Amino acid sequence: MPIPGHIDPVPVPRAVPADADLRQDLVGLSRPAITEALAAAGLDARQAKLRAKQIWHQIYNRGATEFDAMSDIAKPQRGWLAERFRIGRPEVVEQLVSTDGTRKWLLRTPDGNDFEMVFIPDADRGTLCVSSQVGCTLNCRFCHTGTMRLVRNLTAGEIVGQVMLARDSLGEWPSQPEGRMLSNIVMMGMGEPLYNFDNVRDALKIVMDGDGLGLSRRRITLSTSGVVPMMAKAGAEIGVNLAVSLHAVTKEVRDEIVPLNRKYGIDELLQACADYPGANNARRITFEYVMLKDKNDSDEDARELVRLIRKYKLPAKVNLIPFNPWPGAPYECSSAEQVARFSDIVFEAGISAPVRRPRGRDIMAACGQLKSAAEKKSRADLDRLAAEKQAALG
Numbered sequence: 001m002p003i004p005g006h007i008d009p010v011p012v013p014r015a016v017p018a019d020a021d022l023r024q025d026l027v028g029l030s031r032p033a034i035t036e037a038l039a040a041a042g043l044d045a046r047q048a049k050l051r052a053k054q055i056w057h058q059i060y061n062r063g064a065t066e067f068d069a070m071s072d073i074a075k076p077q078r079g080w081l082a083e084r085f086r087i088g089r090p091e092v093v094e095q096l097v098s099t100d101g102t103r104k105w106l107l108r109t110p111d112g113n114d115f116e117m118v119f120i121p122d123a124d125r126g127t128l129c130v131s132s133q134v135g136c137t138l139n140c141r142f143c144h145t146g147t148m149r150l151v152r153n154l155t156a157g158e159i160v161g162q163v164m165l166a167r168d169s170l171g172e173w174p175s176q177p178e179g180r181m182l183s184n185i186v187m188m189g190m191g192e193p194l195y196n197f198d199n200v201r202d203a204l205k206i207v208m209d210g211d212g213l214g215l216s217r218r219r220i221t222l223s224t225s226g227v228v229p230m231m232a233k234a235g236a237e238i239g240v241n242l243a244v245s246l247h248a249v250t251k252e253v254r255d256e257i258v259p260l261n262r263k264y265g266i267d268e269l270l271q272a273c274a275d276y277p278g279a280n281n282a283r284r285i286t287f288e289y290v291m292l293k294d295k296n297d298s299d300e301d302a303r304e305l306v307r308l309i310r311k312y313k314l315p316a317k318v319n320l321i322p323f324n325p326w327p328g329a330p331y332e333c334s335s336a337e338q339v340a341r342f343s344d345i346v347f348e349a350g351i352s353a354p355v356r357r358p359r360g361r362d363i364m365a366a367c368g369q370l371k372s373a374a375e376k377k378s379r380a381d382l383d384r385l386a387a388e389k390q391a392a393l394g
Contacts, residue, residue: 021086021110023083023084023085023086024037024084024085024086025085025086025087025088025157026055026059026085026086026087026088027059027087027088027089027157027160027161027164028155028156028157028158028159028160028161028202028203028206029156029157030202030205030206031052031053031056032052034052034055034056035048035049035052036048037085038051038052041084041085051073051077051081054070054072054073055070055073055081056211056212057211057212058070058072059087059212060164060175060206060209060211060212060213061174061175061211061212061213061214062173062174062175063164063167063168063172063173063174063175064087065087065089065168066082066087067079067081067082067085067087068082088110088157088161089161089164089165089168090105090107090108090109090158090161090162090165091107091108091109091110092105092106092107092108092165093106093107093108093114094106095169101121102118102119102120102121103118103119103169104116104117104118105117105118105165107162107165109134109154109158113134113151113152114134115131115133115134115135115154115189115190116131116189116190117129117130117131117162117165117166117189118189119166119169119170119182121181125183125184126170126180126181126182126183126184127183127184127185127186128162128163128166128182128184128185128186129186129188129189130159130162130163130185130186130187130188130189131154131159131162131189131190131191132153132154132159132187132189132190132191132192132193132195132196132199132200133150133151133152133153133154133190133191133192133195133196134150134151134152134153134154134190134191135148135149135150135151135190135191136148136150136190136191136192137150137192137195138192138225138258138259138260139259140225140245140247140257140258140259140260141256141257141259141330141331142247142257142290142292142323142329142330142331144326144329148190150191153191153195153196153199154191154196154199155199156198156199156200156202156203156206157203159199159200159203159204160203160206160207160213163182163185163207163213163215164213166182167182167213170182175212175213175214176214183215183219184219184220184221185207185215185219185220185221186220186221186222186223186243187200187204187220187221187222187223188221188223188243192224192225192227193222193223193224194222194224194227194230194231194234195227195230197230197233197234200222200238201234201237201238204220204222204238204240205238207220208220208240217238217239217240217241218241218283220240220241221240221241221242221243221286222234222238222240222241222242222243223243223244223245223288224242224243224244224245225244225245225258225260226244226245226246226258226260226261226264226269226272227260227264228264228268228269228272231272231273231275231276232272232275232276232277235276235277235278235279236277239277239278241283241285241286242273242276242279242285242286243285243286243287243288243319244269244273244285244286244287244288245258245288246266246269246287246288246289246305247288247289247290247292247296248261248266248295248296248301249266249296249301249304249305249308250266250301250304251265251266253295253296254266257292257295257296266308270308270311270312270314271312273285273312273314273316274312274313274314279314279315280315281315283315284315284316284317284352285314285315285316285317286316286317286318286319287305287309287316287317287318287319288319288321289305289318289319289320289321290321290322290323291320291321291322291323291333291334291338291339291342292323292331292332292333292334293323293331293332293333293334293335293338295331297334297338297339297342299341299342299345301342302341302342302345302346303345305318305346306345306346306349306351309351310349316351317351317352317353317354318346318351318352318353319353319354319356320339320342320343320353320354320355320356321356322334322336322339322355322356339355340355343355
């Protein structure tokens with residue numbers, strides 16, 4: 001297990017071109033798509049269907065990263081597959097471990113773009129915070145990720161690959177339904193998932209497939225800042241739990257800290273929450289609410305939050321998030337006393353309002369702190385560290 005605070009640089013120097021491997025990556029493809037790829041490569045229809053079923057099981061249930069590990073496929077055909085296809089993982093540039101056990105990975109795409117994911121262990125669960133984009137387009141003022149420019153969407157393979165890489169690191173192959181450290185997934189990493197809908201949907205379908213990664217949709221939460229037109233579609237086509245980054249109860253404040261509010265206002269957003277398919281008291285909508293000193297944390301704000309939830313008859317839970325600082329942040333965290341008072345007002349109205357305990361602050365892995373380390377550390381430094389490690393290995 002990595003040492004807290006230790007940087008584990010990428011093991012291969014960047015002198016090796018990231019896109020040198022031109023074989024088709026099978027990670028992120030559906031079973032029918034794998035079948036089509038095999039048929040296009042020369043297998044007949046019956047063989048393509050059979051091999052696709054075997055490959056799917058090996059990739060998503062057994063965690064295979066090489067065709068040579070697929071003992072249920074004849075050795076000559078394993079070689080044939082390896083010449084044409086690969087089983088990818090995001091490239092690990094560095095890994096940090098917090099004093100509280102939280103892990104953060106800086107990952108790199110084949111075209112050289114960096115993004116992050118975080119694993120948060122708890123006594124009764126382990127939650128993987130997955131990114132959907134490189135950078136972000138929303139510019140939420142309290143969020144460090146929002147200070148980045150949007151580079152591109154992550155592919156379905158790059159999204160599901162984060163889950164698989166975490167399973168690799170945790171030693172959780174073969175896939176099994178019980179006793180896993182990685183028990184929950186939240187689409188709350190870098191980016192706005194509903195602005196990359198198709199890839200997020202396709203990746204989560206693989207994660208939820210009972211013959212593969214096998215994670216229940218009830219253990220997956222998708223977080224949105226309020227892309228209203230896509231919310232019903234997400235409920236219908238993905239059907240996972242919904243979290244909404246609300247963070248304010250007045251137009252003036254939410255326009256400031258969540259600029260998307262200027263396009264889709266609070267009332268429109270809350271109506272979309274009321275219409276979200278499958279929302280009920282057993283599957284409540286979670287409202288994320290970051291606590292900003294003298295901005296959105298007054299007693300009046302708490303009472304207005306209660307009023308809005310009641311107005312729309314929402315089955316809701318409110319996660320109160322103490323603001324996690326980052327260099328140059330324009331806000332301060334509310335006092336512990338005011339956070340507790342805000343929580344009490346909402347609880348007294350019969351609405352759950354727990355205060356989220358900050359995790360991974362010391363490695364900038366807490367909520368709102370993710371920002372590609374490529375912007376904090378020069379790539380030349382990372383390449384130097386990688387070359388030094390490679391030389392040390394021999």
